[in-house]
Amino acid sequence: MPTFAYNAVDGGGKTVKGTIDAENEQTVMVKLHEQNLHIMSVSKDRAATGPKIGRPRKVKLHALVVFSRQFATMIDAGIGIVRCLDILEGQTRDPGLKPVLSAAKRDVKGGLSLTDAFSKHPAVFSRLYVNMVRAAETGGILDQILDRLSGFLESEQEIRAKIKAAMIYPVLVLVFAFLMITALFMFVLPKFREIFLSMNVEMPLATRILFDSSAILRNYWYIPFGLIFGGFFGYRAYSKTPRGRYQIDLLKLKVPVIGELVQKMAVSRFSRTFATLISAGVPMMRSLEIVGETSGNTVISGAVDSARTSIREGQKISQPLAQSGLFPAMVTHMIDVGEETGRLSDMLAKVSDFYDQEVENAVKALTSLIEPVLIVVLGGIVGFIAISIMAPIFKLISSIN
Numbered sequence: 001m002p003t004f005a006y007n008a009v010d011g012g013g014k015t016v017k018g019t020i021d022a023e024n025e026q027t028v029m030v031k032l033h034e035q036n037l038h039i040m041s042v043s044k045d046r047a048a049t050g051p052k053i054g055r056p057r058k059v060k061l062h063a064l065v066v067f068s069r070q071f072a073t074m075i076d077a078g079i080g081i082v083r084c085l086d087i088l089e090g091q092t093r094d095p096g097l098k099p100v101l102s103a104a105k106r107d108v109k110g111g112l113s114l115t116d117a118f119s120k121h122p123a124v125f126s127r128l129y130v131n132m133v134r135a136a137e138t139g140g141i142l143d144q145i146l147d148r149l150s151g152f153l154e155s156e157q158e159i160r161a162k163i164k165a166a167m168i169y170p171v172l173v174l175v176f177a178f179l180m181i182t183a184l185f186m187f188v189l190p191k192f193r194e195i196f197l198s199m200n201v202e203m204p205l206a207t208r209i210l211f212d213s214s215a216i217l218r219n220y221w222y223i224p225f226g227l228i229f230g231g232f233f234g235y236r237a238y239s240k241t242p243r244g245r246y247q248i249d250l251l252k253l254k255v256p257v258i259g260e261l262v263q264k265m266a267v268s269r270f271s272r273t274f275a276t277l278i279s280a281g282v283p284m285m286r287s288l289e290i291v292g293e294t295s296g297n298t299v300i301s302g303a304v305d306s307a308r309t310s311i312r313e314g315q316k317i318s319q320p321l322a323q324s325g326l327f328p329a330m331v332t333h334m335i336d337v338g339e340e341t342g343r344l345s346d347m348l349a350k351v352s353d354f355y356d357q358e359v360e361n362a363v364k365a366l367t368s369l370i371e372p373v374l375i376v377v378l379g380g381i382v383g384f385i386a387i388s389i390m391a392p393i394f395k396l397i398s399s400i401n
């Protein structure tokens with residue numbers, strides 16, 4: 001969107017200069033007239049666009065939490081929005097957030113609302129964030145909404161941190177085991193093969209399979225690595241298609257143990273997001289649209305879209321959610337009670353708190369299940385290699401005797 005520089009005079013006769021983003025000069029004039037400014041001149045100003053942000057960099061969730069919390073505190077203290085953005089720009093250490101705040105500050109100075117300024121950076125401020133800010137500006141409760149947003153983001157950050165912490169040990173064990181087995185097949189087993197061949201030792205079938213696998217990996221190492229990388233990029237490309245993403249999300253829900261965890265995470269996010277939007281005063285249909293888009297699972301999103309259709313036809317939210325089979329009975333009953341009592345946001349918040357704890361318990365259970373499975377699998381691989389190597393040695397010793 002182009003940037004226009006303008007000179008205008010306010011109601012007190014004071015000259016006002018600034019920049020504003022708009023599609024054309026007519027839109028600029030309309031916006032300035034709405035601010036009761038008498039326009040002297042309007043011209044396209046490329047220099048006013050400031051430094052280019054370029055490709056948006058990923059902003060850490062923790063940085064966004066701190067920004068929201070500090071922004072709410074400053075607004076509550078009566079500091080102006082532009083001044084708040086200026087202070088927060090200087091305080092933040094996140095390299096992705098700093099240029100975004102600079103651009104938002106410039107846009108607000110140019111006459112845009114805070115909602116419009118944030119909506120220009122979807123990589124940083126999600127639709128949930130933007131719509132919450134829009135509701136806050138409409139109701140004049142920006143500090144309260146920002147405080148709720150920071151609480152929402154803190155809960156999201158806490159869940160992610162717990163999942164990452166629980167998966168560190170299994171991932172490290174798998175990586176270390178992969179490296180050790182690869183080194184064994186590439187460098188150790190070929191030496192044993194040369195020794196056995198030089199001594200004309202009769203090798204059992206398991207030993208021959210082991211040595212042949214080692215020879216294939218040593219001579220054609222690029223094939224398995226190519227298959228791994230090809231499968232990874234093929235999966236990413238397929239997951240970006242609508243059909244592929246739906247099938248992958250459906251498979252995630254049906255995988256034993258993991259599917260239950262994915263479902264609980266989706267229900268927790270649905271409840272927490274929906275409760276935050278409803279309590280902020282965002283309309284019901286708009287809230288459901290945002291919840292469906294931010295659910296992280298296209299199957300869950302489809303169920304939420306069905307709920308929107310049912311509401312248009314005069315039905316309750318709980319009915320299509322129950323019919324989808326994706327939401328547990330406890331969730332749909334709580335939503336039903338919330339609709340009847342007019343306390344939907346409170347009920348959703350309780351559901352979210354319950355499923356946050358369920359997600360934590362499911363992650364612990366998954367971790368405790370992964371550890372013995374890893375031990376059994378790695379023990380089986382090591383045992384097979386040991387038996388395959390020792391069998392020819394025993395035959396050699398018996399032949400010598």
